[in-house]
Amino acid sequence: MPYRSILCALLLLFCGSPQAQTPATPVISYTRDVQPIFTERCIACHACYDSACQLNLGSSEGAARGASKVPVYDGYRSRAQAPTRLFIDGFGPEQWRHKGFYSVLDAQGSQAALMARMLELGRQAPLAPNAKLPDGIVLGLERQNMCPMPGEFNAYAGAHPREGMPLAVTGLTDGQYHTLQAWLAQGAPVDQQAVQPNPSEARQITEWEAFLNAPGARESLVGRWLFEHLYLAHIFFDRGQSGHFFQWVRSRTPSGQPIDLIASRRPDDDPGTTFYYRLWPVEGAIVYKTHITYPFDAAKMARIKQLFYTGDWQVTRLPGYGPQHRANPFETFAQIPAGARYQFMLDNADYFVDTFIRGPVCRGQIATDVIRDNFWVMFQAPEHDLYVTDSQYRAKATPLLAMPGQNDDVGSVLALWLRYRDKRNAYEALRRDTYGDAPPPSWSSLWAGNNNALLSIFRHFDSATVTKGLVGEIPQTLWLFDYPLLERTYYQLAVNFDVFGNVAHQAQTRLYFDLIRNGAEVNFLRLMPADSREDYLDDWYQNGGKLKMWLDYQKIDDSKPTGLVLIKKDPKADFARQLLARYATLNANPDPINRCTGAYCSRPGAAPLIQEAEQSLSRLASRPAGGLQVIDRMPEATMLRVDDGQGHRVIYSVLRNRAHSNVAFLLGESSRYQPALDTLTVFPGVMTSYPNFMFNVPASEVPSFVDQMMAVKDAAGFEKIVDHWGIRRSHPQFWFYFHDLTTYLQETNPVNAGVLDMNRYENL
Structure with a gap:
């Protein structure tokens, strides 16, 4: 049936004939009928700065704003871009048209709205149920979005006949499709308050x-x-x-x-x-x-x-x-007692670490490739933080704590970087020498004020997640924040980071975050025996990392003793064991699955069927890929839904921890992978904003699932598992399972629940 005939039929269906229509005839409500469809089927890809074509369908304002050909994420632009933040940089369609956005809701003469045609294109090419997508459809960060304007739609449809909307996923129901088409045919009226x-x-x-x-x-x-x-x-x-x-x-x-x-x-x-x-x-x-x-x-x-x-x-x-006050908040706010500032951040440490690790910028590889895939975070107690307690030290340190990124002149990047690197290293030398004259650090040096005191961070390539408590195996590195380090990280990666900035701004941010990571590692090393510190650094900075240490980092203190009594053979592991024992009441997430120390490797409070499932899942956890080859087939963040068959289910995150010889360089990350050392962390909860895949496994079948995972030797073996338990983008119930992740968040952590992003959901 021709497209215009379909619209006419829809108008008759929903609105009646012109003669029969009366003022009492109900029209489609944006609030009641349309936004729920967008929320269920669209905003998993169309929200935040990384929305395809900047089309944000989380609100009527975003829908009316429309789309843009200009991407927010462009790591090569030489000039900063005008910001296009929804509800901030423009209001109403007219203002957004002046900023280069074009409508996806308005009909174009005899042509239906662009959204209507995109939905029809998607309708014409349904996916085979739970089958892999055609190879020609590019997904994820590698996709180059076409962002056709209304007049370019026909060319787009001819070149990409299988790439209508929703893109490469189980589509709308009949009712949803007809509702949206009728709403668009009515002129896309909005009643949202x-x-x-x-x-x-x-x-x-x-x-x-x-x-x-x-x-x-x-x-x-x-x-x-x-x-x-x-x-x-x-x-x-x-x-x-x-x-x-x-x-x-x-x-x-x-x-x-x-x-x-x-x-x-x-x-x-x-x-x-x-x-x-x-x-x-x-x-x-x-x-x-x-x-x-x-x-x-x-x-x-x-x-x-x-x-x-x-x-x-x-x-x-x-x-x-101005720039100087942005560069150094320690000078700007020097009159406020440092102890008050630091304690406020400690009280809410999970929030602050979340702002710069998970963050609102939605695509963070410029920052995340400077951190390990899994590590633990602790904080220095204020009474042992010399920046808080020693005014003379604070006066010397404050001028050295300025951060780059305020000047985005591309030609000045190297000179600016060297200037700020030297300041930072002068500060590290001052800190090293001043703390060297202080009493050795002990357990009392660690802050233990509330359950924000111990955090775990997991990187998923271009995003990362923070969770309270010590989750996963004992990591390769641990971070210790003091006040100068915590505040600088927050200002560098949150307050002063401009997602619309140019390559110079982004490079300076990335390079300085490398110094921050090194500072957090060095802070932790002071807790280790002096004669072990260089060995740990050698392990963390392999494969050219020593060159980076020589070029850009300050020499560490390898002589002043620690105040801790640790086993000489493996002091870091002994520290972790003692930390877990000493701070057990503050550890928000005990983890017997990944750190099983006895016969029982499940959470004691779980239901019996779930305990049995976790006992089996523990066999996958914390084992290097050299002995568990399936890890090489796993994406960064996989969701595992375990259903006990009695109306209950538990969602687990199965996170791939990629091992690196070092994370000290801006480019060439893949050359520093150590895949034989990769591991999996398995833990209950949704520990990513961007699920890469999902399995649905009845609790009774978890042992078989684990057995088959452990037996995988090649792609064919893994594909059998995906065929049996996997929820592909084409699964008939894809949206039920995908949104069940949000439902689970609402049940277990309601204040923090929200719709997850499927832009990184892979075609396994």
Whole structure:
């Protein structure tokens, strides 16, 4: 049937004939009918900065904004790009058209809307149930999106007849397809209303805005520091409505008036006018990869007052804005007691590490290729942090803590890098020598204030995940943050990182993060026996890494003793064992699956069938690929759904930990892989924003699944497993299983739940 005939039939079906239609005839509601379809079938690929063609379907504003041919992620651009942040850099279709976006909803003369034609193209090429996709369809980061404009659709459809929407995945149901087509034929009307705070939220918003905007120099400086540290947070309130979140912004208007947003590139840019800190609702569907939550309640406000407003410290002058103040927040906020700043970050360490490890930028390989695939994080206790306790040391260290990235002149990259590298190394030398004169570090040197004290980080190539507790095998490296290191990491990778920046900005960010990683490793090494430190460095910096140590890193302290008593044969492993024992009550996620030390390798509180499944799964965990060849076939982050057949299921993350000879260089990562040393971590929960694949295995079949995984020798053997238990993109129930991951998050961690991203879901 010709396309226009289909639309006519749909109009008759949904709206009736022109003669029969009356004002009472219901029209399709965007809020009730359309956005739920976008949320279920579209935003898994169309949300955040890495949305294909910048088409964000998480809200009516994003749908109306449309698409753009200009990608946000471009590692080669020589000039910074104008930002295109939804709800920030433009409002309404007209403003976005001036920024180069084109409509996907508007009909073009006799031609239907671009979205309608893309959906029809997808409808014409259904996928074979649970079969591999045709080889010609490129997915993931290797895909070059065409982003055809309406007038270019026919050429696109001719060249890519199997690449309509939704792309390379089980499509819309009949009802969803007809609803969207009828809505588009009606002119895509929108009835979506902005989120409105409930009475309790409104009252607390007023209280918090008054608090951050309180008059006085001290209040202004604290308010600025808090804003710069909370601007990424999705705030939720005590007695708030489920699903309601709010963000801090700067507005030209005070509380009680409509927000007049100041859309600066960075939160520490000069606002250029009088401004007020305001809380406004997070609009649109919640997607997990950008959803970094933070609670506000009376106890939180009391804690902030205790930290920042006790004592008699004063502000003699308010700092300005500009590159120098962005480069060195230690100078900018020097008048606020360092102990208050550090303790606030420690209280909420999981949030802060999440901002720069998981982050909201959605594609982070520029930063993630500088870190190992799995490592543990600890924090130095404030009373043992000399930057906090020793004012003379702090005065010497502060000028050396400036960070690059404020000047994006491509021609100056090398000179800027050398300048900041030398400053950082001068700081490391000062730290080494000053701590060398201090008492040796002991167990009391580690902060143990709450269950944020111990964190695990897993890298999944171009993204990473943070989880509370010590998860997985004892890692090759561990990090120890002190205040200067934690604050610099946050400012370098969150506050001052510009996703729209040019290659110079991105290179400086990446290179300095390499120094941060090295600093965290060296901090940890002070806990090891002095005569073991060089050996650990040699292990961490193989295959050219020693050259990098000689070129760019400061020499470590290899003579001052540790205050810990550790087994000489393997002090790092002994440290890890003692850490797990000493801080067992703070370890949010005990892990018998990956660190099985006896006959029972499952969580004691799990149901019997699940315990049996975990006992079997432990056979896959923490074994090098040299003895478990299936690892070489596994993607970075696989979801395993284990169903006990009694109405319950547990979701596990099966994470591939790629071994590297070193992670010290900007280019050539694949040449430093050590695949025979790769391992798997198996742990309950969704530990990625980007699932790469999924298996659905009845609990009774887990032993057979594990047996077959252990027996895999080649691609054919692995494909049999995928055929039997795998959920391919073409699976008839793909969307049920995919969204069950979000359902599981809602059941186990409701505040932090959101729709996951399937852009990296592989064609296994």
